[in-house]
Amino acid sequence: MRFPLRDQDRSEILRFQLRSACQDCFFYNAARHSCAHEWPMEEQARWPLTGEDGSEPAGEISLCKEFELR
Numbered sequence: 590m591r592f593p594l595r596d597q598d599r600s601e602i603l604r605f606q607l608r609s610a611c612q613d614c615f616f617y618n619a620a621r622h623s624c625a626h627e628w629p630m631e632e633q634a635r636w637p638l639t640g641e642d643g644s645e646p647a648g649e650i651s652l653c654k655e656f657e658l659r
């Protein structure tokens with residue numbers, strides 16, 4: 590699921606230390622750098638939320654429906 594990020598969203602993500610990336614998910618296998626359910630992780634792996642080149646804030650966020658906070 591993908592949706593745009595507003596300044597308020599970015600502010601609350603930092604303020605409340607929200608997590609949604611694979612590295613914080615119960616199903617993330619760090620040794621294999623992969624998802625236990627074999628979902629693609631490209632758009633889900635970014636954290637902190639930066640743009641494609643890492644220099645600017647992200648304009649959107651992708652959320653995985655199977656994310657489980659570890």
Ligand code: SF4
Pocket residue numbers: 609610611614615616617618623624625626627628629630633653654655656657
């Ligand atoms: S279930 Fe989703 S959030 Fe969790 S590791 Fe797999 S792709 Fe990432």
